[in-house]
Each structure stands twice: as structure tokens, then as C-alpha cells.
Amino acid sequence: MINVKNLIIRSISGAVLVVVLLGGVLCSDLTCFLILPLVALGCQAELLKTERKALPALSVKTGVIYAAAAYAAMAAVQFATGKVPALTAGIVLLALYPFVRGGIQMYRREAQPFLPVAGETFALFYTAVPVAALLQLSVTYGAEIYRTLIAVLFVIVWINDVGAYLTGILFGRHKLFERLSPKKSWEGFFGGVIFATVAGGAAGVWWLHADPLTWAVIGFCTAVAGVFGDLFESMLKRAAGLKDSGNVIPGHGGWLDRFDAFLFAAPVYAALLLLNRYL
Numbered sequence: 597m598i599n600v601k602n603l604i605i606r607s608i609s610g611a612v613l614v615v616v617l618l619g620g621v622l623c624s625d626l627t628c629f630l631i632l633p634l635v636a637l638g639c640q641a642e643l644l645k646t647e648r649k650a651l652p653a654l655s656v657k658t659g660v661i662y663a664a665a666a667y668a669a670m671a672a673v674q675f676a677t678g679k680v681p682a683l684t685a686g687i688v689l690l691a692l693y694p695f696v697r698g699g700i701q702m703y704r705r706e707a708q709p710f711l712p713v714a715g716e717t718f719a720l721f722y723t724a725v726p727v728a729a730l731l732q733l734s735v736t737y738g739a740e741i742y743r744t745l746i747a748v749l750f751v752i753v754w755i756n757d758v759g760a761y762l763t764g765i766l767f768g769r770h771k772l773f774e775r776l777s778p779k780k781s782w783e784g785f786f787g788g789v790i791f792a793t794v795a796g797g798a799a800g801v802w803w804l805h806a807d808p809l810t811w812a813v814i815g816f817c818t819a820v821a822g823v824f825g826d827l828f829e830s831m832l833k834r835a836a837g838l839k840d841s842g843n844v845i846p847g848h849g850g851w852l853d854r855f856d857a858f859l860f861a862a863p864v865y866a867a868l869l870l871l872n873r874y875l
Contacts, residue, residue, distance in 0.1 A: 610758075621750065632730060632731075635858070637663060639855050643841070646841060647718075694714075749861065749862065756795075763783055763791075767784075777830045789823070793819065821864035824860050825858070828856070829856035
């Protein structure tokens with residue numbers, strides 16, 4: 597049965613979020629760059645708070661500050677040279693974190709000093725690698741089309757989510773992964789993926805003036821990756837005994853609840869576009 601009140605709240609807050617994010621992405625290079633790290637930092641902060649339930653020594657502040665510094669360094673390198681691959685620069689900066697944090701932990705007397713380093717490093721890679729992968733597209737494809745590519749990614753992920761939600765409510769009978777997400781169904785999964793595949797092909801024709809079949813495949817693969825991202829976050833919340841990662845977005849929960857699919861979909865999307873560019 598459809599909860600009309602929840603559906604209305606979810607729809608309104610979702611529409612506002614779509615307008616803000618797409619408006620920011622398409623407005624300018626600066627606003628597009630700022631939005632991606634802000635989304636990642638919001639997700640990372642919620643993930644670190646979730647992890648801290650099991651790892652009290654874990655530092656939310658340290659992880660977020662380092663991530664913000666890494667994004668700023670990536671931007672500086674990219675905008676200063678225009679030639680250094682953003683993904684390479686990002687991975688190098690991220691890979692330094694466990695060494696920096698590990699060095700700090702050596703001077704602290706804790707029973708398990710490695711666990712906070714592992715938890716914070718995981719949170720950093722989980723949220724920052726997608727941003728680094730997407731920044732690589734600006735180097736490979738150029739600023740002219742970059743913002744459009746990011747907007748298309750958001751649209752594909754959202755259409756998959758909405759399609760799965762509505763199809764699941766109307767036709768859902770068979771559980772997709774009941775242990776992690778009891779409300780998700782195979783009918784919702786296929787409905788969302790079909791909607792996203794069609795959206796990808798349509799974006800290829802009307803928005804990007806590219807081969808619709810190629811973009812339908814990109815839409816399909818991105819949607820499937822997004823579903824895995826959603827289920828992965830459900831696993832994290834169950835391990836922490838949480839229903840939602842936060843409550844900042846009415847009807848959706850927290851940043852991580854809203855962008856869990858995006859975090860898994862973004863690297864797959866970027867990889868497919870890079871393969872399409874060079875193969």
C-alpha cells in the first residue's frame with residue numbers, strides 16, 4: 597500500500613534536491629566542482645559517524661578535514677596545469693592518508709590503534725574515489741561537455757531510483773535481497789533499470805547528440821551499479837543498527853541514504869565513458 601503522505605514529502609524534497617543539484621552542476625564550472633565534494637563530504641561525515649558506533653576512537657573531524665584538503669589539492673593541480681590526470685592525482689592524495697593517520701596513531705596508546713585508520717581510510721576511499729573519477733572526465737572530455745555529463749549521471753541515477761520505487765510499490769512481489777533491504781523487489785529492480793536504460797538512450801539522442809545504443813548500455817550499467825551501492829549502504833546501516841544514516845533530507849534520510857547509489861554508479865559511469873573515449 598502506498599503511503600501518500602510519505603510519497604508527497606519524498607517527492608517534494610526530491611524535486612527540490614534535483615533543482616538545486618542540476619542547477620549547480622549546469623550553472624558554471626566552479627559550482628559544478630563544488631557540488632561534488634560537498635556531496636562526498638556529507639556522505640563521508642555520516643559514514644564516519646556510523647562507523648564510530650563500533651570504533652569509538654575513530655575521528656570524524658580528521659577524516660573530513662583531510663578529504664576537504666585532498667579535494668582542494670586536486671582542484672589546484674587540475675586547474676593549474678590542465679594536464680595532470682585528476683584520477684591519478686586524487687588516488688595519490690588518498691593513498692597518503694593511511695600513512696599520515698597511521699603516523700599519528702603510533703604516538704597514541706590504544707588497544708587497537710589500526711582500527712580507526714582502517715575505518716577512516718575506507719570512508720575516504722568510499723566517498724572520494726567517485727569524485728576523483730568524475731574529475732577525470734573534465735580532463736578527458738573538456739569543460740564544454742563535462743557539466744552535461746555530470747548532469748546526465750545524476751538523472752540516470754535518479755530515474756533508476758524513482759522507477760524502482762514506483763514499480764516496486766505497484767508490482768513488487770519477489771524480494772530482491774530481503775536480508776539487507778526487505779522492501780526492495782526484483783520487479784522494482786528491473787523497472788528501475790529499464791527506466792534508466794531508456795533515459796540513457798534518450799540522453800544520448802537529445803542531450804549529447806551521441807549514439808543512443810551506447811548511452812543505453814551506459815544507462816543500464818550505471819543503474820545496476822547504483823543498485824549495488826544502495827544494497828551496500830543497507831548492509832552498513834544494518835551492521836550499525838540504524839534505519840537511516842541521517843535525517844537532513846525529509847522523506848529520504850541522510851546524505852548517504854540519498855547518494856549511496858551515486859557513490860557506486862559514478863566510478864562505473866566514468867570508466868565506461870573513458871573506455872568509450874579511447875576504444
